[in-house]
Amino acid sequence: MSSKVTTATIRQMKKEGQLITMLTAYDYSMAKIVDDAGIDMILVGDSLANTMLGYDSTLPVTMDEMIHHTKAVCRGAERAMVVADLPFMSYQVSRKEGMRNAGRILKETSAQAVKLEGGQEIAKTVRAIVDAGIPVVGHLGLTPQSVHQMGGYKVQGKDESVAKKLIEDAKTIEKAGAFCLVLECVPTPLAKMITESLQIATIGIGAGPHCDGQVLVIHDMLGLYPRSSPKFVKKYVNLHEQMDAALKQYKEEVTARTFPGPEHCFGMSEEVLKKLY
Numbered sequence: 001m002s003s004k005v006t007t008a009t010i011r012q013m014k015k016e017g018q019l020i021t022m023l024t025a026y027d028y029s030m031a032k033i034v035d036d037a038g039i040d041m042i043l044v045g046d047s048l049a050n051t052m053l054g055y056d057s058t059l060p061v062t063m064d065e066m067i068h069h070t071k072a073v074c075r076g077a078e079r080a081m082v083v084a085d086l087p088f089m090s091y092q093v094s095r096k097e098g099m100r101n102a103g104r105i106l107k108e109t110s111a112q113a114v115k116l117e118g119g120q121e122i123a124k125t126v127r128a129i130v131d132a133g134i135p136v137v138g139h140l141g142l143t144p145q146s147v148h149q150m151g152g153y154k155v156q157g158k159d160e161s162v163a164k165k166l167i168e169d170a171k172t173i174e175k176a177g178a179f180c181l182v183l184e185c186v187p188t189p190l191a192k193m194i195t196e197s198l199q200i201a202t203i204g205i206g207a208g209p210h211c212d213g214q215v216l217v218i219h220d221m222l223g224l225y226p227r228s229s230p231k232f233v234k235k236y237v238n239l240h241e242q243m244d245a246a247l248k249q250y251k252e253e254v255t256a257r258t259f260p261g262p263e264h265c266f267g268m269s270e271e272v273l274k275k276l277y
Protein backbone atom coordinates (compact mmCIF):
# COMPACT_ATOMS: atom_id res chain seq x y z
CA MET A 1 0.00 0.00 0.00
CA SER A 2 1.32 3.47 -0.76
CA SER A 3 1.12 5.93 2.12
CA LYS A 4 -2.13 7.39 3.42
CA VAL A 5 -3.41 10.49 1.63
CA THR A 6 -3.38 13.47 4.01
CA THR A 7 -4.12 17.19 3.83
CA ALA A 8 -0.42 17.65 2.98
CA THR A 9 -0.81 15.27 0.01
CA ILE A 10 -3.78 17.25 -1.29
CA ARG A 11 -1.97 20.58 -0.89
CA GLN A 12 1.07 19.14 -2.69
CA MET A 13 -1.09 17.76 -5.52
CA LYS A 14 -2.59 21.22 -6.08
CA LYS A 15 0.88 22.75 -6.12
CA GLU A 16 2.18 20.21 -8.64
CA GLY A 17 -0.94 20.32 -10.84
CA GLN A 18 -1.72 16.63 -10.18
CA LEU A 19 -5.45 16.01 -10.55
CA ILE A 20 -7.27 14.72 -7.46
CA THR A 21 -9.87 11.93 -7.60
CA MET A 22 -12.72 11.68 -5.10
CA LEU A 23 -15.77 9.40 -4.97
CA THR A 24 -18.44 8.86 -2.38
CA ALA A 25 -18.77 5.58 -0.47
CA TYR A 26 -21.05 4.66 2.38
CA ASP A 27 -20.01 1.18 3.50
CA TYR A 28 -17.01 -1.10 3.97
CA SER A 29 -17.21 -3.12 0.72
CA MET A 30 -17.61 -0.09 -1.54
CA ALA A 31 -14.88 1.83 0.32
CA LYS A 32 -12.51 -1.11 -0.20
CA ILE A 33 -13.23 -1.17 -3.96
CA VAL A 34 -12.71 2.61 -4.20
CA ASP A 35 -9.52 2.45 -2.14
CA ASP A 36 -8.11 -0.49 -4.13
CA ALA A 37 -8.73 1.48 -7.35
CA GLY A 38 -6.36 4.18 -6.08
CA ILE A 39 -8.94 6.96 -5.66
CA ASP A 40 -7.37 9.69 -3.49
CA MET A 41 -10.31 10.77 -1.35
CA ILE A 42 -13.51 9.06 -0.19
CA LEU A 43 -16.43 11.28 0.74
CA VAL A 44 -19.02 9.85 3.09
CA GLY A 45 -21.51 12.28 1.65
CA ASP A 46 -24.83 13.16 3.22
CA SER A 47 -26.06 11.95 -0.20
CA LEU A 48 -26.30 8.66 1.69
CA ALA A 49 -29.73 10.02 2.67
CA ASN A 50 -30.71 9.43 -0.97
CA THR A 51 -28.57 6.50 -2.06
CA MET A 52 -28.61 4.35 1.08
CA LEU A 53 -31.72 5.47 2.95
CA GLY A 54 -34.11 6.32 0.09
CA TYR A 55 -35.00 9.88 1.16
CA ASP A 56 -35.62 12.42 -1.60
CA SER A 57 -33.22 15.03 -0.14
CA THR A 58 -30.16 15.08 2.12
CA LEU A 59 -31.99 16.93 4.91
CA PRO A 60 -33.20 14.01 7.08
CA VAL A 61 -29.87 12.24 7.65
CA THR A 62 -28.65 12.44 11.28
CA MET A 63 -25.24 12.68 12.98
CA ASP A 64 -25.63 9.12 14.28
CA GLU A 65 -26.34 7.81 10.78
CA MET A 66 -23.34 9.70 9.35
CA ILE A 67 -21.10 8.25 12.06
CA HIS A 68 -22.43 4.72 11.53
CA HIS A 69 -21.62 4.80 7.80
CA THR A 70 -18.31 6.67 8.23
CA LYS A 71 -17.02 4.00 10.66
CA ALA A 72 -17.70 1.30 8.06
CA VAL A 73 -16.03 3.30 5.26
CA CYS A 74 -12.92 3.92 7.38
CA ARG A 75 -12.46 0.17 7.85
CA GLY A 76 -12.21 -0.19 4.05
CA ALA A 77 -10.02 2.83 3.32
CA GLU A 78 -6.35 2.06 3.78
CA ARG A 79 -4.84 4.72 1.52
CA ALA A 80 -7.64 7.11 0.59
CA MET A 81 -8.36 10.07 2.81
CA VAL A 82 -11.86 9.81 4.32
CA VAL A 83 -13.96 12.98 4.54
CA ALA A 84 -17.37 12.92 6.23
CA ASP A 85 -20.18 15.39 5.65
CA LEU A 86 -21.58 17.29 8.60
CA PRO A 87 -25.32 16.82 8.08
CA PHE A 88 -28.02 19.50 7.87
CA MET A 89 -28.45 21.43 11.15
CA SER A 90 -25.40 19.90 12.80
CA TYR A 91 -23.36 23.12 12.37
CA GLN A 92 -25.82 25.87 11.36
CA VAL A 93 -27.24 26.61 14.83
CA SER A 94 -24.01 27.67 16.50
CA ARG A 95 -20.24 27.54 16.18
CA LYS A 96 -20.09 25.46 19.36
CA GLU A 97 -22.46 22.84 17.98
CA GLY A 98 -20.50 22.71 14.73
CA MET A 99 -17.27 22.15 16.64
CA ARG A 100 -18.81 19.49 18.86
CA ASN A 101 -20.25 17.60 15.89
CA ALA A 102 -17.06 17.87 13.82
CA GLY A 103 -15.21 16.59 16.89
CA ARG A 104 -17.63 13.66 17.22
CA ILE A 105 -16.84 12.59 13.65
CA LEU A 106 -13.09 12.55 14.29
CA LYS A 107 -13.38 10.98 17.76
CA GLU A 108 -15.89 8.25 16.89
CA THR A 109 -14.64 7.33 13.39
CA SER A 110 -11.24 7.32 11.72
CA ALA A 111 -12.23 10.05 9.23
CA GLN A 112 -9.56 12.68 8.65
CA ALA A 113 -11.74 15.65 7.71
CA VAL A 114 -15.27 17.03 7.67
CA LYS A 115 -17.17 18.85 4.91
CA LEU A 116 -19.53 21.79 5.47
CA GLU A 117 -21.77 23.55 2.96
CA GLY A 118 -21.82 27.33 2.70
CA GLY A 119 -19.80 30.53 2.40
CA GLN A 120 -19.39 33.64 4.47
CA GLU A 121 -22.24 32.64 6.84
CA ILE A 122 -20.31 29.59 8.10
CA ALA A 123 -16.77 31.04 7.89
CA LYS A 124 -16.43 31.52 11.66
CA THR A 125 -17.53 27.94 12.28
CA VAL A 126 -14.99 26.69 9.72
CA ARG A 127 -12.26 28.73 11.46
CA ALA A 128 -13.20 27.35 14.88
CA ILE A 129 -13.22 23.74 13.63
CA VAL A 130 -9.87 24.19 11.87
CA ASP A 131 -8.42 25.83 15.00
CA ALA A 132 -9.50 22.76 16.96
CA GLY A 133 -7.23 20.71 14.66
CA ILE A 134 -9.93 19.29 12.40
CA PRO A 135 -9.33 19.60 8.63
CA VAL A 136 -12.26 21.12 6.73
CA VAL A 137 -13.45 20.73 3.13
CA GLY A 138 -15.76 23.55 1.98
CA HIS A 139 -18.69 23.12 -0.41
CA LEU A 140 -20.07 25.95 -2.58
CA GLY A 141 -22.33 26.38 -5.59
CA LEU A 142 -25.29 24.02 -5.45
CA THR A 143 -25.46 23.20 -1.75
CA PRO A 144 -28.12 20.48 -1.43
CA GLN A 145 -28.77 21.22 2.26
CA SER A 146 -30.21 24.60 1.10
CA VAL A 147 -32.34 23.09 -1.67
CA HIS A 148 -35.53 24.78 -0.49
CA GLN A 149 -33.90 28.19 -0.23
CA MET A 150 -32.39 27.80 -3.74
CA GLY A 151 -35.75 26.71 -5.15
CA GLY A 152 -34.46 23.37 -6.48
CA TYR A 153 -31.29 21.69 -7.70
CA LYS A 154 -30.08 24.37 -10.14
CA VAL A 155 -26.76 25.55 -11.58
CA GLN A 156 -25.43 28.38 -9.39
CA GLY A 157 -23.50 31.46 -10.54
CA LYS A 158 -24.89 32.07 -14.02
CA ASP A 159 -25.77 35.66 -13.15
CA GLU A 160 -23.35 38.36 -12.04
CA SER A 161 -24.44 38.82 -8.44
CA VAL A 162 -24.42 35.09 -7.55
CA ALA A 163 -21.13 34.59 -9.46
CA LYS A 164 -19.49 37.47 -7.54
CA LYS A 165 -20.78 36.07 -4.24
CA LEU A 166 -19.37 32.63 -5.12
CA ILE A 167 -15.94 34.11 -5.85
CA GLU A 168 -16.01 36.00 -2.52
CA ASP A 169 -17.29 32.96 -0.61
CA ALA A 170 -14.52 30.77 -2.06
CA LYS A 171 -11.87 33.25 -0.87
CA THR A 172 -13.56 33.51 2.55
CA ILE A 173 -13.66 29.73 3.04
CA GLU A 174 -10.00 29.46 2.01
CA LYS A 175 -9.12 32.24 4.47
CA ALA A 176 -11.10 30.47 7.19
CA GLY A 177 -8.68 27.56 6.87
CA ALA A 178 -10.37 24.95 4.63
CA PHE A 179 -7.77 22.82 2.82
CA CYS A 180 -9.98 21.94 -0.11
CA LEU A 181 -13.25 23.14 -1.68
CA VAL A 182 -16.01 21.25 -3.50
CA LEU A 183 -17.69 23.27 -6.28
CA GLU A 184 -21.03 21.80 -7.30
CA CYS A 185 -23.03 22.78 -10.40
CA VAL A 186 -21.11 25.92 -11.28
CA PRO A 187 -20.54 27.14 -14.87
CA THR A 188 -17.20 25.93 -16.25
CA PRO A 189 -15.60 29.41 -16.75
CA LEU A 190 -16.55 30.49 -13.20
CA ALA A 191 -15.15 27.27 -11.67
CA LYS A 192 -11.94 27.87 -13.66
CA MET A 193 -11.69 31.43 -12.36
CA ILE A 194 -12.23 30.31 -8.75
CA THR A 195 -9.72 27.44 -9.13
CA GLU A 196 -7.06 29.81 -10.47
CA SER A 197 -7.67 32.32 -7.68
CA LEU A 198 -7.22 29.86 -4.79
CA GLN A 199 -4.16 28.22 -3.22
CA ILE A 200 -6.35 25.32 -1.99
CA ALA A 201 -7.60 22.58 -4.32
CA THR A 202 -11.06 22.73 -5.86
CA ILE A 203 -12.93 19.47 -6.44
CA GLY A 204 -15.64 19.82 -9.06
CA ILE A 205 -18.96 18.07 -9.56
CA GLY A 206 -20.80 19.57 -12.51
CA ALA A 207 -18.16 22.32 -12.52
CA GLY A 208 -16.20 21.47 -15.67
CA PRO A 209 -12.71 20.14 -16.33
CA HIS A 210 -10.58 22.98 -14.92
CA CYS A 211 -11.00 22.15 -11.22
CA ASP A 212 -8.06 20.56 -9.39
CA GLY A 213 -10.03 17.34 -9.03
CA GLN A 214 -13.40 15.69 -9.61
CA VAL A 215 -15.96 13.97 -7.40
CA LEU A 216 -19.02 11.89 -8.27
CA VAL A 217 -21.62 10.06 -6.23
CA ILE A 218 -20.62 6.41 -6.67
CA HIS A 219 -24.19 5.16 -7.10
CA ASP A 220 -24.60 7.57 -10.05
CA MET A 221 -21.36 6.67 -11.87
CA LEU A 222 -21.90 2.92 -11.41
CA GLY A 223 -25.53 3.09 -12.54
CA LEU A 224 -26.83 1.84 -9.18
CA TYR A 225 -29.17 4.68 -8.21
CA PRO A 226 -32.71 3.83 -9.33
CA ARG A 227 -33.83 7.47 -9.74
CA SER A 228 -32.65 9.84 -12.51
CA SER A 229 -29.13 11.30 -12.30
CA PRO A 230 -28.09 14.90 -13.09
CA LYS A 231 -26.62 15.95 -16.49
CA PHE A 232 -23.06 16.13 -15.11
CA VAL A 233 -22.97 12.42 -14.24
CA LYS A 234 -21.13 10.01 -16.51
CA LYS A 235 -22.40 6.46 -16.03
CA TYR A 236 -19.26 4.32 -16.36
CA VAL A 237 -21.21 1.06 -16.05
CA ASN A 238 -24.86 0.07 -15.64
CA LEU A 239 -24.69 -2.12 -12.53
CA HIS A 240 -28.45 -1.91 -12.04
CA GLU A 241 -28.94 -3.79 -15.33
CA GLN A 242 -26.16 -6.28 -14.55
CA MET A 243 -27.53 -6.95 -11.06
CA ASP A 244 -31.05 -7.31 -12.38
CA ALA A 245 -29.86 -9.98 -14.86
CA ALA A 246 -27.94 -11.82 -12.12
CA LEU A 247 -30.90 -11.80 -9.73
CA LYS A 248 -33.29 -13.07 -12.41
CA GLN A 249 -30.86 -15.90 -13.24
CA TYR A 250 -30.70 -16.79 -9.51
CA LYS A 251 -34.51 -16.93 -9.32
CA GLU A 252 -34.67 -19.13 -12.43
CA GLU A 253 -32.01 -21.53 -11.12
CA VAL A 254 -33.56 -21.83 -7.64
CA THR A 255 -37.02 -22.51 -9.05
CA ALA A 256 -35.57 -25.04 -11.57
CA ARG A 257 -33.49 -26.67 -8.75
CA THR A 258 -30.26 -26.16 -10.73
CA PHE A 259 -28.83 -24.06 -7.90
CA PRO A 260 -27.26 -25.13 -5.60
CA GLY A 261 -25.14 -27.53 -7.67
CA PRO A 262 -22.91 -30.28 -6.22
CA GLU A 263 -19.98 -27.82 -5.97
CA HIS A 264 -21.99 -25.69 -3.50
CA CYS A 265 -23.04 -28.59 -1.22
CA PHE A 266 -21.57 -30.47 1.78
CA GLY A 267 -21.62 -34.27 2.10
CA MET A 268 -21.41 -36.62 5.11
CA SER A 269 -20.43 -40.25 5.59
CA GLU A 270 -22.95 -42.98 4.74
CA GLU A 271 -22.22 -44.56 8.10
CA VAL A 272 -23.35 -41.55 10.10
CA LEU A 273 -26.29 -41.04 7.81
CA LYS A 274 -27.54 -44.60 8.35
CA LYS A 275 -27.59 -44.02 12.11
CA LEU A 276 -29.97 -41.12 11.69
CA TYR A 277 -32.74 -43.24 10.13
Ligand code: KIV
Pocket (backbone or CB within 6 Å): 024, 043, 044, 045, 046, 047, 048, 085, 139, 182, 184, 205, 215, 217
Ligand atom coordinates in the same frame (compact mmCIF):
# COMPACT_ATOMS: atom_id res chain seq x y z
O1 KIV B 1 -23.10 14.36 -0.29
C1 KIV B 1 -22.44 14.27 -1.35
O2 KIV B 1 -22.36 13.22 -1.98
C2 KIV B 1 -21.74 15.46 -1.82
C3 KIV B 1 -21.15 15.41 -3.19
C4 KIV B 1 -22.23 15.64 -4.17
C5 KIV B 1 -20.02 16.35 -3.35
O3 KIV B 1 -21.67 16.43 -1.13
